[in-house]
Amino acid sequence: MTATAIAPDTIVGTARLGRWTHPGAWWLWSLLLAVTASRTTNPLFLILLICVLALVVHRRERPGGRTFTFFLRIAAVIVVIRVLAQMLLGGAWGDTVIATLPSITLPVWAAGLRLGGPVVLEVILAGFYDGLRLAAIILCIGAANALASPRRLLKSLPSALYEFGVSIVIALTFAPQLVHDIERVRTSRRLRGRATRGPRAFAGAALPVLHSALDQSIELAAAMDARGYGRMGTAQARERRFVVALIGVAVIAGAIGLFGLMAAQVPAVLSWSLAAGALIAAAGALVLASRHRNRTVYRPDPWGRSEWIVVASGALALVISVLTTTLSPLAMNPPTDPPTWPSLPIGALLALVSAGCAGYLSTSRPEEMP
Amino acid sequence: MIEFDDVSFRYDAGTPWILRDVCLRIPEGEFTLVVGTTGSGKSTLLRAINGLVPHFTGGDFLGDVRVHGRSTRITPPRELADVVGYVPQDPMSGFVTDTVEEELAYAMESLGVAPATMRRRVEETLDLLGLDEVRARPLVALSGGQRQRVAIGAAMASHPRVLILDEPTSALDPGAAEEVLASLQRIVHDLGVTAVIAEHRLERVVQYVDRVLIIEPGGVREGIPQVMMTDAPIAPPVVELGRLAGWNPLPLTIRDARREAEPLRRILVGRSSQRPHPPVGVRRATMDSVDAAYGRTPALRGVDIEVRGGQVLAVMGRNGAGKSTLLSLLAGMITPTTGHVQVDGVDPSRLEGPELVRHVGLVPQNPTDLLECATVADECRLSDRDARVLAGTTRALLALLAPDVRDDTHPRDLSAGQQVSLVLAIILASRPPLVVLDEPTRGLDYPTKSRLAEHLRDLASQGHAVVIATHDVELVAEVADTVLILADGEVVAHGPTSEVVTSSPMFAPQVTKIMSPGIWLTVADVESALAEERRA
Numbered sequence: 001m002t003a004t005a006i007a008p009d010t011i012v013g014t015a016r017l018g019r020w021t022h023p024g025a026w027w028l029w030s031l032l033l034a035v036t037a038s039r040t041t042n043p044l045f046l047i048l049l050i051c052v053l054a055l056v057v058h059r060r061e062r063p064g065g066r067t068f069t070f071f072l073r074i075a076a077v078i079v080v081i082r083v084l085a086q087m088l089l090g091g092a093w094g095d096t097v098i099a100t101l102p103s104i105t106l107p108v109w110a111a112g113l114r115l116g117g118p119v120v121l122e123v124i125l126a127g128f129y130d131g132l133r134l135a136a137i138i139l140c141i142g143a144a145n146a147l148a149s150p151r152r153l154l155k156s157l158p159s160a161l162y163e164f165g166v167s168i169v170i171a172l173t174f175a176p177q178l179v180h181d182i183e184r185v186r187t188s189r190r191l192r193g194r195a196t197r198g199p200r201a202f203a204g205a206a207l208p209v210l211h212s213a214l215d216q217s218i219e220l221a222a223a224m225d226a227r228g229y230g231r232m233g234t235a236q237a238r239e240r241r242f243v244v245a246l247i248g249v250a251v252i253a254g255a256i257g258l259f260g261l262m263a264a265q266v267p268a269v270l271s272w273s274l275a276a277g278a279l280i281a282a283a284g285a286l287v288l289a290s291r292h293r294n295r296t297v298y299r300p301d302p303w304g305r306s307e308w309i310v311v312a313s314g315a316l317a318l319v320i321s322v323l324t325t326t327l328s329p330l331a332m333n334p335p336t337d338p339p340t341w342p343s344l345p346i347g348a349l350l351a352l353v354s355a356g357c358a359g360y361l362s363t364s365r366p367e368e369m370p
Numbered sequence: 371m372i373e374f375d376d377v378s379f380r381y382d383a384g385t386p387w388i389l390r391d392v393c394l395r396i397p398e399g400e401f402t403l404v405v406g407t408t409g410s411g412k413s414t415l416l417r418a419i420n421g422l423v424p425h426f427t428g429g430d431f432l433g434d435v436r437v438h439g440r441s442t443r444i445t446p447p448r449e450l451a452d453v454v455g456y457v458p459q460d461p462m463s464g465f466v467t468d469t470v471e472e473e474l475a476y477a478m479e480s481l482g483v484a485p486a487t488m489r490r491r492v493e494e495t496l497d498l499l500g501l502d503e504v505r506a507r508p509l510v511a512l513s514g515g516q517r518q519r520v521a522i523g524a525a526m527a528s529h530p531r532v533l534i535l536d537e538p539t540s541a542l543d544p545g546a547a548e549e550v551l552a553s554l555q556r557i558v559h560d561l562g563v564t565a566v567i568a569e570h571r572l573e574r575v576v577q578y579v580d581r582v583l584i585i586e587p588g589g590v591r592e593g594i595p596q597v598m599m600t601d602a603p604i605a606p607p608v609v610e611l612g613r614l615a616g617w618n619p620l621p622l623t624i625r626d627a628r629r630e631a632e633p634l635r636r637i638l639v640g641r642s643s644q645r646p647h648p649p650v651g652v653r654r655a656t657m658d659s660v661d662a663a664y665g666r667t668p669a670l671r672g673v674d675i676e677v678r679g680g681q682v683l684a685v686m687g688r689n690g691a692g693k694s695t696l697l698s699l700l701a702g703m704i705t706p707t708t709g710h711v712q713v714d715g716v717d718p719s720r721l722e723g724p725e726l727v728r729h730v731g732l733v734p735q736n737p738t739d740l741l742e743c744a745t746v747a748d749e750c751r752l753s754d755r756d757a758r759v760l761a762g763t764t765r766a767l768l769a770l771l772a773p774d775v776r777d778d779t780h781p782r783d784l785s786a787g788q789q790v791s792l793v794l795a796i797i798l799a800s801r802p803p804l805v806v807l808d809e810p811t812r813g814l815d816y817p818t819k820s821r822l823a824e825h826l827r828d829l830a831s832q833g834h835a836v837v838i839a840t841h842d843v844e845l846v847a848e849v850a851d852t853v854l855i856l857a858d859g860e861v862v863a864h865g866p867t868s869e870v871v872t873s874s875p876m877f878a879p880q881v882t883k884i885m886s887p888g889i890w891l892t893v894a895d896v897e898s899a900l901a902e903e904r905r906a
Contacts, residue, residue: 151468166466187703188739192796193727193756204742211782212738216463222417222426223464227524228451228480294482298475299489 020062021362023148024156025307029358030144032314036321036351037136040332041129044344045321046136048352050075053136053143056359061146071142075135082134086127088115094122094337125336155297160289163230170220177216181209231294239288246285254278306363317355324348371532371564372396372419377433379414379423388414392433392590394583396566398531401558403575403595404568405602406585408785408815412568413459415585416534419566420454421447438531452481455525457535461517462509470512470520471496471505477528495527498560499553514689515546519553526557533557535567539574540812543688543841544876547574554578570815573606573844573880577623596620604816607844607880610893614900627884634896635888641899642889643868645851651679654804654835655700655730660709662695669695670859673709677835679803682826684850684867685839686877691856693839694735697806700837701732713804724756730804731797735812737789738782746784746792747777757800768795771825786813790822798829805829806837811845823848846871847879847891867891 037049057068087101103116154165185205195201224230253274260271324347325332334342377392388411396402404412417423421442424431435442438453447456455477458464467473474495478488496502499519504512509520518538526533538554539547555578558565569575576582582598584591591598596619599609608627612620615634621627655677662670670692677683685693698704699711702718711718713730721729734740743749750764757763768775772791775784781792790810797805807826811819819842826836826849840846846853846867853870855863855877863870868889871877881890890896 149468184736185739188734188736189742190703190723190726191701191732191734192740192753193724193800195723207742208739212736219458219460219463220466222422222447223456223458224466225426225447226420226422226451226454226456226458227466227477228448228528229466231448231451231480296479296482296485296488298472298479298485298492300485 019363020148020152020301021060021310022156022301022303022307023152024301025303025310025362026060026147027144027153029310029314029355030140030147032311032318033143033355034137034140036318036355037133037140039321039325040348041133042332042334042342042344042348043129043132044342045332045348045352046129046132048344049136049355050139052352052356052359053139055356057143057146059359060362060364062149062152068139068142068146071139071145075139075142078135078138079128079131082131083124083127086123086130087119094120094339096121096339098124121339122337125339129334129336152301155300158286158290159293159295160286162293162295166229178209178213181212185209185212243285243289246281246288250278250281250285252278253281306361309361310358313354313356313358313361317351320347320351320354324351371398371400371438372566373436374418375434375436377418377431377435379411379418379429379431381427381429383430389418390589394590394592396564396581398564399558399562400564400581401555401579402564402566402581402583402592403572403579404566404583404585405572405598405604406568407603408570408787408813408818410585410587412585413536415590416536416566416568417456418442419532419534420450420456421445422456448480451477451530452528453530454532454534455528455530457521457525457533457538459536459540461521464521465509465517465524468508469505470501470507470509473509473520473524474501474527476524481528483528491527491529495523498556499523500549513546515542515549518542518546518550522550522554522557526561526563529561531564533563533565535565537569537813538567539569539571541689541809544574544843546689547571547841551575551578570604570813571606571842572604573608576606576609595622607893608884611881611884611896614893614897624880624883627880631884635885637903638885638888638890638896638899641903643891643895645866645868645891651681651833651835652803653677654679654681655713655837656711657696657699657706658710658712660699660706660711662692662699662704662706664695668859670699670706670856673861675854675861675864677804677837679833679835680830681852682830682836682838682850683852683854684846685837685854685856686841686843686846687856689841692859693856694808695859696856697732697808697837697839700804700806701730702726703732724758724800727757727797727800727802729802730806731800731802732806733790733793733797733808733810735808737793740793740796741781741789744780745777746775746779746781749781749792749796753796753799759799764795764799767798768792771795771821785818787815787818787822790814794825803833804835804837808839809841810838811840811842819845820848843871843877843879844892846877847881848894853877 033049033053037046040046054068061068097118097120099119101116101119106115154162157165182205185208186201189201189204194204257271257274257278260266260274321332324345327347328345331343331345332348334340372395374392374394377389378387379389380387392415404415406412414423418435419437423429425446437450440450440453442450465473466476471492474492475488478491483491496505499522501516501519501523504516509517512520522535522538535554539550542550551574554565557563567575567579576595576599579595581592582595582602584598584602586603599605599620599622600613605613608622608624609620612627612630615630617630621630653676657673657675660670660673661668673696685696687693695704699706700713700718702721705719716729718726718730741749743752747765750768751761753764754761768791771794772788775788775792781789784792810822814822823845826838830836838850850867852865853863853867854861855870855874863874868891871879871891872882872886872889875883879891881892881896885896
């Protein structure tokens with residue numbers, strides 16, 4: 001048998017023949033890039049970053065993860081809304097007036113806002129840069145989604161959190177299912193000669209859809225229960241009480257600590273130490289609870305060189321961009337008043353190359369093997 | 371292995387008992403079939419074995435069920451998961467993960483099986499059920515038969531001592547059903563698993579099992595199949611033929627029946643099933659070299675058909691062969707990419723609202739999608755208003771189709787057969803000349819099925835044209851005069867029932883197989899021919 005005759009299915013997960021990179025690595029990579037994006041408004045950098053995301057997604061996407069185009073659409077909508085809002089509400093600082101819209105000034109009780117009026121290039125540019133930054137951050141999350149489904153990420157969760165994670169994932173898949181059901185019921189109503197549009201049609205469809213959704217969730221819950229979901233571990237009652245107490249301590253300490261960090265009156269040392277204590281208590285509770293959960297994981301995703309490469313490429317991109325911002329702050333946050341043509345410092349380019357490396361240096365996905 | 375001690379169960383005080391003083395013992399390694407009419411409590415009995423009843427359903431539970439020495443009274447289903455594997459009726463509804471391999475491993479992960487063992491068992495299960503080729507596929511991309519095998523594999527990969535299966539072949543075409551049952555028999559024989567299965571389509575299962583358990587209002591009886599089937603309330607055609615001919619012991623397989631049938635075939639030589647030739651009524655529907663596609667996936671290619679009043683056309687074929695697409699085209703739910711569809715001379719996809727139902731009525735695969743009221747009576751009143759017919763029309767139709775339906779019942783609480791009847795009554799209120807049914811016999815027992823068959827024949831004799839998509843070869847033998855077989859979106863056979871089904875072992879009904887080379891379709895045909903022979 002030649003190598004080309006091996007079905008792609010049979011080589012999934014074998015390290016030498018190409019495998020999926022750990023989902024956690026992709027999520028870390030995307031989060032690091034999201035932080036990078038949040039620290040700059042350079043439109044050239046942001047647009048190129050989006051291109052890099054698309055490229056990596058294209059090269060390493062999981063089959064069936066066609067979510068990236070959906071996120072692209074959301075990102076486009078965000079940019080448009082941000083620019084429009086700026087145009088209507090942004091005020092009129094700057095000198096480069098492009099056009100003048102009819103304007104109304106709201107009364108004083110509505111904060112004396114002025115809607116419309118002159119459209120100024122500086123204002124629009126500021127809105128565009130800001131919208132682009134938000135779009136890039138959202139696309140980082142979209143890329144993570146396409147590269148590693150949240151369901152795969154579940155496998156790497158500590159077993160004490162497993163049940164919690166499953167319920168969230170099921171809730172997430174429930175919404176698309178509901179849309180599908182509504183469509184099915186609406187076409188069925190047509191068979192009965194009933195209206196398929198309008199509020200009455202919607203109300204008529206709601207009952208059957210909710211019924212079947214409820215039936216499905218009960219059926220799923222029964223099937224999961226029958227397969228051992230939520231089995232009691234080996235923990236003794238005393239240990240279980242201790243874990244619960246630990247979680248309580250973590251929650252209370254965490255709440256006070258966070259409050260302290262935000263309200264300036266509490267001494268910083270106290271709030272930081274409370275927050276740290278909360279983290280330690282929570283981690284301890286997790287470790288203790290996980291020890292007695294008798295769960296095992298089937299073919300856990302290994303964490304190897306490829307994963308380190310992916311995380312490093314994201315981290316390097318962040319570090320380089322932070323350094324570049326310190327060296328040439330104006331280049332990474334180009335001023336809009338007066339409007340200048342943005343430039344791309346060499347550091348920014350290096351950061352982008354580093355981010356893109358993840359798509360080339362990580363293990364290839366199984367289908368691409370010769 | 372499984373012991374029931376005086377078990378009684380009802381969902382609520384005030385409702386009738388579903389199980390009543392059930393006592394039974396199922397020894398280790400036996401393959402048991404649970405038989406009963408619709409609503410007799412088969413699923414309840416199965417779910418009582420792993421504790422889903424009463425832990426999940428609530429209700430009054432008396433007596434005790436012990437599995438492998440553990441009482442379900444004090445052990446919830448999740449703690450029994452290492453002993454009992456459960457395969458729910460609709461495999462898709464019970465899937466937790468995304469892909470085949472992960473689904474097979476899920477129960478073992480919950481049970482904490484060591485990773486190395488788990489890996490080995492998943493491989494074994496993939497081989498045992500022939501799933502190796504699809505191991506990395508998403509579950510949604512599988513065919514019905516593959517899904518069912520994954521569900522069985524997911525239940526048995528953790529090596530439970532007991533396997534319970536609720537109607538594992540009800541949604542499958544004959545080929546896929548055979549595959550699933552063959553895998554199941556292999557598991558029982560090779561691994562010594564105790565299996566309990568509920569199934570309406572006895573003709574598919576009864577030859578594989580060691581014991582039959584009959585649930586009746588009076589209680590539960592059990593014994594070896596040959597004995598139990600002599601007077602079971604529902605029976606497959608092979609058994610009915612055996613009863614008719616008085617064969618003893620009762621044959622359960624085609625092979626045994628053929629041996630016994632030698633004299634019967636000799637008596638009836640020269641005779642055959644009499645079916646009216648496809649009638650030449652008014653032309654009700656035509657499809658003219660029709661192609662259809664979903665996006666870029668072709669679903670039908672070059673289909674030409676004509677359906678006339680008085681005709682019953684059965685559309686058969688594998689899961690995914692294009693049956694539902696053909697039906698949707700006839701009902702105007704989708705439009706063809708090329709070619710023309712006409713119903714009563716008009717394009718059905720152009721019709722809106724009540725106008726559509728006056729030309730064509732479709733009973734979809736999930737009849738409940740059409741029901742939106744809280745009681746049967748409201749549903750019927752709404753239907754009368756929609757169809758603009760005299761008040762009471764729908765109710766009267768329903769009374770004909772399903773005499774025992776009560777006005778104040780919630781449509782969701784009706785049995786599967788009653789739901790089909792209700793939707794059929796709603797559709798028929800507008801008197802559409804073309805009636806189309808998608809898999810109407812899923813979950814129906816033999817008596818309900820033959821009542822439905824009778825009504826479909828009545829409709830045809832009143833001049834309606836009827837089109838049914840179905841996997842049920844016995845239903846086809848009973849009602850259809852013409853059969854159309856689809857494969858991969860193309861018509862591979864089209865002609866009178868007796869010709870098409872007798873020429874294909876996959877779609878041949880049991881009586882045909884037993885009586886060949888004579889052309890016989892149903893037990894009733896043989897019975898009336900015998901009666902004539904005696905008179906002669």
